[in-house]
Amino acid sequence: MYTRWNTYSSYLKGKYGEAVYRIGVDAGFSCPNRDKTRHGGCAFCDGTGSIAVYQRSSESSFRRTACYDSTVADTILPRLLSIKEQIERGREFLSRRYKARLFSLSFQSWTNTYDSVENLKRIYDDALSIMPFKELLISTRPDCVEEDVLSLLESYITSDRDVWVEFGLQSADDNTLRSINRGHTLQEYMDAVRRAHAHNLKVATHVILGLPGEGREHFIATAEAVNESGADAVKIHNLHITGGTALSDDYLSGLLTVMSEERTLESTELFLRHLDSEIIIERLISETPYHRLLAPRVFPDKSKFLRHLEERMERNGTRQGDLA
Ligand code: SF4
Numbered sequence: 001m002y003t004r005w006n007t008y009s010s011y012l013k014g015k016y017g018e019a020v021y022r023i024g025v026d027a028g029f030s031c032p033n034r035d036k037t038r039h040g041g042c043a044f045c046d047g048t049g050s051i052a053v054y055q056r057s058s059e060s061s062f063r064r065t066a067c068y069d070s071t072v073a074d075t076i077l078p079r080l081l082s083i084k085e086q087i088e089r090g091r092e093f094l095s096r097r098y099k100a101r102l103f104s105l106s107f108q109s110w111t112n113t114y115d116s117v118e119n120l121k122r123i124y125d126d127a128l129s130i131m132p133f134k135e136l137l138i139s140t141r142p143d144c145v146e147e148d149v150l151s152l153l154e155s156y157i158t159s160d161r162d163v164w165v166e167f168g169l170q171s172a173d174d175n176t177l178r179s180i181n182r183g184h185t186l187q188e189y190m191d192a193v194r195r196a197h198a199h200n201l202k203v204a205t206h207v208i209l210g211l212p213g214e215g216r217e218h219f220i221a222t223a224e225a226v227n228e229s230g231a232d233a234v235k236i237h238n239l240h241i242t243g244g245t246a247l248s249d250d251y252l253s254g255l256l257t258v259m260s261e262e263r264t265l266e267s268t269e270l271f272l273r274h275l276d277s278e279i280i281i282e283r284l285i286s287e288t289p290y291h292r293l294l295a296p297r298v299f300p301d302k303s304k305f306l307r308h309l310e311e312r313m314e315r316n317g318t319r320q321g322d323l324a
Contacts, residue, residue, distance in 0.1 A: 006279065007280075008281060023103050025087060028079040029112050030114060042170075042183075044180060103131065104133055105128065112140050113138060113149045135164060142188045150196060151199065165201050167193065170208045172224070190225075193230060205229065207226065207271075208238075209239065219270055227324060233280035234275065236285070238286050240288045241258060241295045243292055264285075269316070272319075287302060
């Protein structure tokens with residue numbers, strides 16, 4: 001058990017009395033930052049939409065140029081059937097592998113609020129009727145949560161179920177956000193978190209350490225922005241370069257490097273020290289399938305990295321929030 005940061009597993013055990021396992025689904029959404037009205041998506045995005053490991057058997061969701069109109073009504077039935085299959089596959093895998101008994105449902109691929117409210121309601125209603133879930137988690141963008149969508153999400157909160165929205169922020173620096181083509185500003189993120197909280201939703205924020213041109217002062221500024229936003233949880237990723245992305249072109253041209261394990265440990269420790277100690281840490285490292293990963297190729301696996309981080313912080317006498 002890790003003691004230097006506020007772990008997600010402790011939070012879940014404290015709240016529900018035992019571990020809760022996420023079933024992640026790809027519900028066939030697209031992304032406003034990749035579709036016809038914008039250009040190419042985020043510089044680090046390879047179009048796979050972060051599908052869960054056990055849903056990746058054939059990489060069938062690989063859609064680098066995905067750009068379909070998800071408001072077309074007749075796409076919804078196959079989507080509902082696919083979601084049902086994915087939930088059943090996830091439950092079977094997690095029960096067999098971990099003896100899981102409690103589950104949360106995570107709409108994690110692409111932008112999971114990018115559709116009409118009517119379609120969103122059908123999709124969420126249908127998925128939540130399949131089995132009981134302790135938490136509903138919706139990954140989306142700060143510029144894709146209108147009031148009617150937030151009200152819909154709020155309607156799924158019960159005495160027995162929390163609803164979370166996960167916002168990608170990645171960096172608090174607007175210049176960086178522009179350079180990686182995020183398509184939103186820090187202010188839009190701040191505003192989205194405030195509006196989500198006003199609807200009683202919990203908020204997790206995704207950040208990336210090691211984006212082009214960023215260093216210690218950027219990591220500190222991003223931690224401080226997350227504190228200021230009042231986000232309930234954070235997912236930290238070290239920059240991964242995957243094939244076919246805008247960043248992969250820069251990497252292959254020698255314009256960009258990625259952090260070694262040592263620099264990642266140092267940066268993660270720094271970020272954690274400046275992050276409010278109450279914020280739950282849901283993730284500390286990226287996990288990209290090796291066959292899609294261009295860099296870093298030499299890096300320890302997740303459990304080794306977490307052990308190294310815990311040992312380092314213990315050695316240094318540091319912990320989450322001690323500089324916040
Ligand atoms: S918001 Fe997500 S899905 Fe959309 S382009 Fe960026 S990383 Fe890709």
